[in-house]
Structures are given as C-alpha cells and as structure tokens.
Amino acid sequence: MIQINQLSKKYKGTDFFSVSNLDLIIHEKEIFGLLGPNGAGKTTLISMLSSLLKPTSGSFSINGLTYHDNKNELKQLIGIVPQEYALYPSLTAYENLSYFGSMYGLKGEELKDKIHGHLKTLGLDQFAHKRIKAFSGGMKRRINLIASILHQPKVLFLDEPTVGVDVQSKNAIIAHLLALNETGTTIIYTSHHLNEAENFCTRVAIIDHGEIVCKGFPKELIAAQENAYNLEEVFLSQTGKALRDHA
C-alpha cells in the first residue's frame, strides 16, 4: 500500500507548487491512473515516489517503508519506467537488460531466464543481441519496460509508457502490464491516453495544478459527471479546455 500525506513540491525559482498538499492512498494490486494536463504535477509526483526528487514537505510510505529509513530495501521493491528510453544505445537489448537486472542483484541463470522470458512475451527475443540504436520507438519502449520489471517489483511506476508507439506495441505493453498485475504488482501509471486509462486502470485520480480534483473508479466518475460518456469528457469538465503550454 502507498500512503501519501500532505505531499508538496515547489521547484527552485518557481513561485507555485507543482504538487500541493496531496493526500492519497493506493491499495495493493491496484492499477492506479494519474491523469492530468501537461504541467499538472503527475511526473513530479511519480519522481518523488520513486526517489528521484526530494519533497518540499509532507511524507509518504510504500509498504510501510520510507526512503529516509529503508532506502535500498524500498528501491528493491519498486520499479520505474521513465518517460525517456533510458537505455544505452550502443549496447544490445540483452546487455542493457543484463546490466539493469544486475543492479537489482539478479545474476546467473535466473537473470538470463527472466530476460529471455520477458523478451519472448513482448516479441523481442529474436532481437536480443541487436543494439538498441537500431530499434524502433515501439521496440525501445518495450525494452524500457522490461528493464524495470526484471526483478518483479511490488510497485511499478510508469510515466506515459505508451507515448509515441504503434498500436501493436501499445497492446503488447498493456497486456504485459496486466499479466504483471495479476502476479501481485501494484501499478501507478500516468498517461494522456484517456481511453487507454479508462480500460486499463482500476482507479484513477485527475490532477490539476498539483492537486487532486477528483478520484475514483472510472465508471463511477463517468456516471457522476453530467452529460459525460467517457473519461475524456470527465477530464475536460474537471480541467477545462484552455491550453496548458508551459516552459
């Protein structure tokens, strides 16, 4: 279970909070969607939960552990699929996965079997020994995912894992994540694809200006919103139609 209490983040040089006094509980084995327009604070929230950013105030725990007291134990428990590919272009898919798996303490046959198992499931086994720089965007996304789940994390953070990929790759990624969730992994996921989120997530929260504006089961949120037939309509009614460009 992830318990977030009054969590805030204000970046240096800005006069607003990217995440502001956020309270949230995410239950075990949930697929929780964090939805929101650009600059709403989704990535900032995930970065804090995955130890990449220090909160300005507030606290959180994952399965009762905090980074302050149990840093390495907690890092072993989580996986993060970053928005960028975060792979070594000159190394092969197998070498990349072998390295990142080793950093989670995996080795020998166990590591080898896990790499080949995931590659096979995601249709990349025949490309195991090809260099990443030759891969398409969709292939890189799938390798990016495998690198984060080799150690079977209890909690997986995904920051827009299907952005810029073809439909086939997207389906393969979603199917793999559902299978992972079946084995007990809690998934926290951000996306701009609201149809995808509606079908994939068990629960969602819509964030805007660093605050949760509504949260619940997708179907309940749609039903509660007048004249809304899908999550996108709920989203627009909660966050407005104004463009959210920021730099």
Next chain:
Amino acid sequence: MHKLWASTYKEMLLLVRDIGGLAILFIMPLLLLIVITLVQDSTFKTITDTKLPILMVDYDKGTVSENINKNLAESNSFEIITKSSEEEAKELVLKGDYQLAIVIPENLSVDLDQKVNENVDGILAKFGLEEEEGSIPIVNSKMEPKEVKLYFDPATQQSFKSAVKNGIDRMISKIETQTIYRAFQEQLTEDASEVIFDTESFITFTEIVPGKNSENIIPNSSQHNVPAWTLFAIFFIILPLSINMVNEKNQGTFVRLRTHPVSYATVLGGKTLVYTSVCLIQFALMLLVGVFLFPVMGLPELDVSGRLPLLFVVALFAGLAAVGLGLLLGTVARTQEQSAPFGATLVVILAALGGVWVPVFVMPKFMQLLSNISPMNWGLNAFYDVFLRHSGFAEIIPEIALLFGFFVVTTLIAIGYNQRKNAV
C-alpha cells in the same frame, strides 16, 4: 561485488563499442609522444645535424671576421650567407626570411690588433719601467670599443637567442685571447715558429650524471620525453571519462540507475577499473613505441631495463589520480560543452604547473609553490625517480601516496556532490 563487476563489464562494452573513440584514446597519445620526441630530439640535433642559414655582413675583411666565419662554419650548426649591406640583412631578418644576421664592424681586426699591441707594449714597458721610470706610457690611444651587431627575427625564441649570443660571445673572447697571446709572442721572440704559449683551453668540462653503483649513464631525449608526455596523455583520460558520464545523464540511464539499489560508489568503481586499465594499456603502448619504434625512426631507444614493475606502479597511481579527476568533472558537469573544454584546459594547466612544458626549477617562486599541488608534478617526479635516478620503491612512496590521496579525495568529493545533489 556482483554489481561492481556488472558495472565494469558495462563500461568495458561501452568503450569497446565506440571504435573511433577507442582508436583516438590509444592512437592520439602515441602520436603525441612521437611528434614531441621527434621535435625535441631534432632541437638537440640542430647543433650537429641541421644547418641554420644565417646572414653575415663583413665590413672588417680581416683576421677577426675570418676567424668568426671559420668558427661558425666549423660548428656545423650554421650555413653562412654573405651579404654586403647591413640594411639588406636587417630587412631580410625583419621579414622572417632568416633568424639571424651578424654584422662585423669595419677595421675590427686592425683595431683589435692595435689595442692588444698597445696593451702588451704597455705591460712590457711596465716591467721595463722599474729600471727607466716614465719613459713609456702604459696606454697610448683612447679607442672606441667595437660592437658586433646581432639582428634577430622578432619571432625568434628567447632560448635560441641566448644560446647564439653565448656562443658568439665565447668565440669572440677566444679570438681576443689568441690575439693577446700572438702579440706577446711577437714581442718576446723574433722567431715566428717558436712556440712560447700553449693557446689551447686549459680548463674543459665533462658532463657527469651521478648514478648508482658508479654507473654514469647520460639520459637521452627519450628518457626525458616518454615520462613527461606519457603522463600528459594519461591525464587526458579525464575527457572521455567525463563525456561518458555526461552522456549517461543525457541518455537518462543515470536517472534510471538512481532508482536502483546500487550506490554511486559502485557505479564509479566500475568506471575506475575500466579507465585505469585504459591508462595502463596506453602506458604499455607508449613504452613499446619508445623501446621498439623510436630506434627505427632514428630516435634514441627508451631504456626500461630492470624498471618495468616500478614504472607500472607509477602509471597505475597516476592513472588513478587522472580517473579521480575525471569522475569529479563528470559528476559536476551537466553538458559536454562544459566538460570537454574545461577538461582539456585543466589538463594543459596541470601539465604546465607540473613541469611537463618547462622544468619546475626555472619557474618563478610562486609557480614553484603552485607546482607542488599539481598531480602531474608528483607523477613526473615519480617517473623521473624511476627512469633517471634509478630509485627503488621506497623512494617513490611519497609521490604515489600523493597520487592515491588525490584519487581518494576527488572521488569522495564526487560522491558527496552527487549525494547532496540527489538527496531524497
């Protein structure tokens, strides 16, 4: 330990996959070493092998100018081109067509003879004056001192100017001395064939480099150049290393690693093992070039006999110091535009401070003090201890301890900086 080996293997793969970068890493230092040694060796050889064309304007046309011409020709260092006008010679030197023009003034031989003869007469008369007081004055005329003019190309380096000035000064002193001897000879005997004075130099000098076991080996230019430029090349490892680290930040792999249960020290450990090995391979290649390729190219052979283990010890610690600096730079720099120019300039500054370009003992006092804090100075001293002073392990302990301390301090700063920057 498994994570350290995995990091090391990954670093090795990254290096091996960049064939162009790898070639540069190994070939450029060798090229640097060969070019510098060839240039420096040819500088030493100019005295014997290469003739430098110089201009000579002889207004004297006497024995002195004849002697100067003869001595310059015999030195085998200069090709003398005679010009009739000082103005023309001056112009050619100013244009940079020639490095030097020598102008010998009119009547130099006649006036020198007259001056010397007067002095000799005076001295002899002084002896005679003890019997016949007041009959002969000691000095007859007040002759203006003569001036041999040397015109140098403004671009000529000071060290070359000093060497030429000293050489000509010595030559003129010798001619003066010989003229004095000749004047005495003419006064004291009427038989020109009779030898009264031995005019050869009485005092000579011998170059002795003290060595152990009474050996007296004069180090050649390779013994001097290889340690200095090898060290320079070893320190250039900070460039590819810091660029590798900046690349990891840009690719996002470093951010991913921060979410893994692995310490920054382990990540740096992998880099340290690989890049220190690169330094040692660079060093081995440079030794091979010095021992086998230099003689083929007509350069003096590098003598490493009996010193290999100690040389590799020094190279190892120098490599560690360089890697520590690279780790720190790679940790602090955010872009390649920051790390590459800063790294390259820093290496050149450290080399200058360390005595790679100019010996430390000729630097101003303040720079000598600064030189003590350059790791290249510690490395160079350790290399010279082994290469030229034939020191043992005990003698190089202070220098390698400083190099190792430098590695530890820079790495700890890098770890501390990263911890502070990425604290959660």
